[in-house]
Amino acid sequence: MSIRNADASVEKRILDAAAACILAFGVERTTMTEIARRARVSRPTIYRRWPDIRWVIAELLTARIAGVLDAIPSRGPGRTALVERVVAVAEHLRNDEVVMSVIINAPSLAMVYIAERLGTSQQILVEALAEAITAAQDDGSVRPGDPRQMGAMCLLITQSTIQSSQMVEKILDREALGVELAHSLNGYLKP
Numbered sequence: 001m002s003i004r005n006a007d008a009s010v011e012k013r014i015l016d017a018a019a020a021c022i023l024a025f026g027v028e029r030t031t032m033t034e035i036a037r038r039a040r041v042s043r044p045t046i047y048r049r050w051p052d053i054r055w056v057i058a059e060l061l062t063a064r065i066a067g068v069l070d071a072i073p074s075r076g077p078g079r080t081a082l083v084e085r086v087v088a089v090a091e092h093l094r095n096d097e098v099v100m101s102v103i104i105n106a107p108s109l110a111m112v113y114i115a116e117r118l119g120t121s122q123q124i125l126v127e128a129l130a131e132a133i134t135a136a137q138d139d140g141s142v143r144p145g146d147p148r149q150m151g152a153m154c155l156l157i158t159q160s161t162i163q164s165s166q167m168v169e170k171i172l173d174r175e176a177l178g179v180e181l182a183h184s185l186n187g188y189l190k191p
Contacts, residue, residue: 013039014046015060019098027057027106054109057102058119064099065121068092069128079141082132083185087178089125090158094165094174103163114163122159126151133189143191150189157184 017038021030032053036043050056072088075081093099103110113119118126129151136142142150161181165172172180 010039010041010045011049014041014049014056015063018056018060019064022057022060022098022101027102027109030057032056057106057109061099061102062119062121062124064096065093066124068096069124074132077132077135078139079136079186079189082129082136082142083182083189085132086129086154086158086185087182090162090181091174091178093162094177104166110163114159122155125155129154136189140191142189153188154185157181157188 014035017035018030020038021034025034030053032043032046035053035056036046039046046056050059068089072085072092075084113122126148130147133142133147133150133154137144137147158181161177161184165174165177168177
């Protein structure tokens with residue numbers, strides 16, 4: 001095993017341990033000590049990679065959110081495929097206990113990525129959306145406009161849907177929420 005593979009394996013164990021801690025104890029009670037114990041590494045091993053617990057959690061969220069793009073590949077070019085993928089990604093993230101735990105139970109951490117700045121995973125999503133929007137513009141199924149700006153707007157619409165889904169679940173169940181998200185995105189993107 002090369003050093004690079006060993007590092008990736010250690011990082012995966014650390015992030016898996018962080019996810020397990022979040023599910024077992026909640027975000028606020030997850031500690032570097034417990035992550036290190038579960039990952040079978042020393043705390044200095046974690047601190048060499050990340051300066052504090054917030055950075056570990058941010059990296060965990062990036063891995064989980066970016067991983068959804070791999071888990072839900074593009075269904076082809078065009079607006080319909082783009083919207084279907086976004087709705088599927090949103091559903092997957094709404095079902096991710098770790099992601100939802102951070103959104104619901106660590107509002108101060110979540111607010112950084114809601115109101116202050118784009119995180120790495122959000123930037124990855126905007127770029128993926130911009131690429132899909134460009135392809136859909138080329139086939140005429142998406143209106144003209146700056147693909148990155150439109151991708152950012154699609155991210156805002158979808159992110160808001162994910163974050164607020166529990167608030168409206170008595171009005172919009174999971175299926176209805178997906179249908180309405182698709183209507184919103186289609187309306188925004190259509191020529």
